[in-house]
Amino acid sequence: MMDSKTHKVYHVHGFDSRQYLEHYFSDKPGMVFGDDFLNFLIDNLRQVFAVGQINGDILIDLSTGSFIHHLYSACEFFKNIIVLKVNNRCIMELKRWVDERTGAFYWGHTSTLLKEKEENSDQFEDKDGKLRSAIQHIVNYNLEKENMTDPLVLPPADCVISAWLLDVISKNQDDYIRYLRKFSGLLKPGGHLIIIGVLDATFFTVGKDKLHVFRYDESFARKVLVGEGFIIDYCKVKERTAVSDIADYKAVIFIAAHKEK
Template sequence: MDSRTYKIYHENDFDSRQHLEHYLSDNPKMVFGEDFLVFPIENLKKTFSDGHIKGDILMDLSVGSMVHHLYAACEFFKDVIVLKIRERCIMELKRWVDERTGAFHWGHAAQLHSDIEGESDQLKEKEEKMRVAMRHVVKCDLEKENMMDPIVLPPVDCIISAWLLDSISKDQDDYIRYLRKFLGLLKPEGHLILIGALDATYYTITKDKFHLFRYDEDFVRNTLVGEGLIIDYCKVRKRTVESDLMDFKSIIFIEAHKAK
């Protein structure tokens, strides 16, 4: 398929539930567990356990309706604010937060966190703490000067963004433009955590292929430094399985902070 015909996450229909089933579920046929569940969780646990990232507000700007990447963070922040571009993603996420019938099952992600932390007996408490922290799931518009208009938020202490810049950026200029909008929400000395797919061009939801912006580790590093950030930690892991659902080569986890 010609990459010019790929769908765009924030412009075309996106099935949030199928995205979760394909890439983040506990289904035995879901092959990306090591890459999309274990690797981010291990690195988030390490990053937050170091103790230098904490505060009042953490903001999440990530693709789809993911929850698993936020478990480690809720121990260190009073509030977690989740911004979503798509109403369907908001509905899917709120279904889990409100424990409604048919909500996606995230028990396997909570279990991974608990096992890594050596607290497997606190699984239920961890899920409840996550639900309490995620009181605010807000619609946003990336093209507005204030993405949350009419809501105005104070600058936040930390932003986590998982695979969103990959999905919404059509080229390098787009990536930098959106990154700047994200950084505009961050306090001086605030922290940014990016999780992304390197050397990828598409991912698949049911029969549809969606665009991914192709970039490498050097591009991310150079872009963050160019925007005035100091990189504190970076880890890259080569993909562990082959699947035509997605053509990435590696997963990157990078944490940086704004200079004063």
């Protein structure tokens, strides 16, 4: 196995955003991650939003790649969604979908999956259009700047969602805490944070590139959030079901928390 020190780093080296989607989120035969990365995420987001406490004007999304399936549920509860991306290829990929341009990644399988889960499928009409309208801005960011989106100053968010990003930008525990603190700084007092990650992982593969993943467990994730002033409202861990050697995670974790005022 390649030494972890030689793995590429997501926000430094980037990756092929389309291959990432094909490997982990597509409906193609042989894509084995549907249960872990599609179903698990969609089901838990629907559950935490259904409680009715996570809503508002602004949601900021800080996630890897250019996937959008996790935002279908969010657009029902937030007027405006701001998506932050560090990789220009991911920005172009996402804009291709938002602008309905030729060659955009196909998300019909997730739309169908969500429709099947809705109690009243009639309310699901034109979910794609609603999400496209909700995504107001797609913004580049720099993790090393005090204001990540400088010179743009973002309005405080009611909620921040971050899927798998902390895992791949953090080299160690100190990095994880530092970046989590940056994400937390985007929230209003009392705002909500939703974190999705993988446990006991060291790498994931996109095409020929093997990329670094920071290895941690559920106890660490909980401890860090509490240490940063969050109250954990919901936490689910799902043991891995995907059989593939392109990523070595052991489980997927979903945490929803709110910041103490």
